[in-house]
Amino acid sequence: MLNAEELSKLRKAGEVAAAARSLGMDMVKEGVKLYDVAQEVEGYIRSKGCGLAFPCNISINEIAAHYTPCVDDKKVFALGDVVKVDCGAELDGFVGDTAGTVEVGTKKYRSLVEASKIARDTVAEFVGVGTPINEIGRVVEMSMKQNGVKPITNLCGHQIKQYNLHAGVSIPNYNDGNTDRLKPGMIVAIEPFATNGGGTVTNGPPGNIVRILRERKLSDPKSQEFFEYARGEFKSFPFCARSCDFPDAEKHVKDLIRHGVLMSYGQMIEARKGIVSQHEHTFYIAGERAEITTLP
Structure with missing residues (x-):
């Protein structure tokens, strides 16, 4: 309780x-x-x-x-x-x-x-x-x-x-x-x-909603900085680039998906x-x- x-x-x-x-x-x-x-x-x-x-x-x-x-x-x-x-x-x-x-x-x-x-x-x-x-x-x-x-x-x-x-x-x-x-x-x-x-x-199709899948050291300092921002701002919760107060958030989200750090949620369509x-x-x-x- x-x-x-x-x-x-x-x-x-x-x-x-x-x-x-x-x-x-x-x-x-x-x-x-x-x-x-x-x-x-x-x-x-x-x-x-x-x-x-x-x-x-x-x-x-x-x-x-x-x-x-x-x-x-x-x-x-x-x-x-x-x-x-x-x-x-x-x-x-x-x-x-x-x-x-x-x-x-x-x-x-x-x-x-x-x-x-x-x-x-x-x-x-x-x-x-x-x-x-x-x-x-x-x-x-x-x-x-x-x-x-x-x-x-x-x-x-x-x-x-x-x-x-x-x-x-x-x-x-x-x-x-x-x-x-x-x-x-x-x-x-x-x-x-x-x-x-x-x-x-x-x-x-893939949607714009993502969440942190795993932690991994990133070679690009800006991508690493974005990851630290996202983890601090959204913790374990799903988020999207639009909700981020960070420059080039959309680019960083795509990069982190490509590196397997973020996973994206597919849209759910009635069959x-x-x-x-x-x-x-x-x-x-x-x-x-x-x-x-x-x-x-």
Whole structure:
């Protein structure tokens, strides 16, 4: 279980992430640049005294996850886009991880967008100490099928530990048969993904999100300096060049990927190019009913 100081930090990170998510979702309008939304979301998180748990993901339509705009990204939102805004704040390693979905100017996919939200909120009504992990997945799957869509079965929620965004336990979006139970003191992100496609994702092109894979002495002093900066600024968390206050960050990121120091996350694409929606909260498992740390 977390002590009072740790719990306070977890709650602060969740509060900041929730406000950043709402800010980002409110900005999603036809003609607005993805870059501007990502910068505003991340700027807000930092202005409140938190670090970035990962770059703001802005994944559109069949892209389920792992898209964040690069420095010179000119993409804008188009009418009818289904946009996932996924962001995270961290305070001394304690994380608030949250996401929501917006449909730009139309209601064609309203039931799909609502399906992931309903599934998440249905789980929130019962999840707590002792909840079997597969029961969470069963409820997500059942809720989505009742709403005429499918869960994405190879994307899941996850346990979070201090300075570790994806730690240990996975939280499925279908009944995977895992009868292990949630334990007191766990922090978990529950994030149902809904689709009108096939129900799985495949690896798409490399994205702009990276994390430190290993430490290695670099021959180029500037690359070494950038590595030291990134390790100090982002610690063990994923990051991107756009979020770096360092000259030629994009060049250094590419160099460090080439040297095997950084790994990049591929974009996750729905296998049949179906539209994807996502809603996510972070939960602190401390009693019969878990505390949601990322409520508005």
